[in-house]
Amino acid sequence: MLTTPTSTGGTDTSQSLVQDTVASPEASSPAELSGSDQEEILAAPPEPPAVQLNSDTAPIESAPAPTSDGLSVETFSRPVVATPTRITVAAAGIDVPVLPLSPTADDLASQSIVPPYTDNGYWISSYGAPGVGSTDTTYITGHSWEDREAPFDRFSTHASVGDALTLTTAAGTMNYVIDAVTTHDKESLKTSEIWNVVPNRVVIISCYTQDPWGKNVIVTASPIG
Template sequence: MRRKAVLSLVGAAGLAAAILGGGSAQTRSPEALPQSSLSAAAEAPSPSVEHGPLQEAAASQPVHIAYPAVEMDQAVLPLSLTEQEASLGSLVPPPTPDAYWLTPYGTPGPGSTNTTYIVGHSWEGRPSPFNGISSRAQPGDRLTVSTAQGPLVFTVDEITTEYKDTLRDSAIWDRVPGRLVLITRFTEDLWGTNIIIQASPLPSD
């Protein structure tokens, strides 16, 4: 089922709120990704207020993500909407170099009924676990998301870019049980584009 992200978000560098909305994705080959690791403040999409939290038996909150190819080894913090943010249709993520799980959407693991979103800022001139995604991420990479139920291994299926003002109707907001999506700023267009990692869980042994 197609859903819309209807919220606004303020970037980490303190720019005015930007709508992250609809349009089609641009699939980027590995060769098309920038070779520089320099990143600027990213804008992470936020969940639609028209869809409440889902109950997902046997799935569990993500608490850590390890993505060796991009040098990410990071705790994951929950991020939800306050009443004021919901009423204004806007979300201001903490301006920190942390990874955030969007709580109104999916949780990973057996029994997942929705896509899991982990988002964060890339930064220019300072460390961030998301800084290496634009220059190093490749299809086929493996990454591990840890939950209270244990580690889950994912493989990267697709790397795309989306204009921040054309993200709202993107297929990344489709409900896909078990899918993992990472979102941060794309370094080739620091203030206009996000880079999106879509990954699928590997079967457990």
């Protein structure tokens, strides 16, 4: 479950928004996972503005693309703002589907969000979306699992500053570089600066594998170019 400012087998180690997932080409079924999952909590501001998605899928802006070490050496076209459908961090062995998750009125009132208990990532659709025209940070969460391999565990154990991160969207591909991998106490996550409005920034939230009940791992990434 993920706590928000004011406004989830294996054991799920998160009390914040993200769920560890196993890399796979297809989205997993919400109810058919073995193992035990620990609850996650995501903190977020109350009633964030609705995301305005552009139906035009033509890329309209060029910028350098990252190599495997996160350095920019080529050019690519940035697509317009659109729903993210997959997240990849090749250097960390992460490649998972991303599904939309819309907070309910009860979620906003309780300042908490619990994503479905699957191996997928979840885009919090009430905040930002990636692409040209983005108006806020893109938040992606998923469950970490305690007694089996899961992709989101790798944000705690394998992701590093400088790694290239790719978001596949309904309009194309957005390329980023990871600029911070930190941990945060779950109880105070809702007042964290990660909720500041930063268009086209990506924030990934999951349980920190070394302290799944007390801390979240927070991965932030900035677009290339």
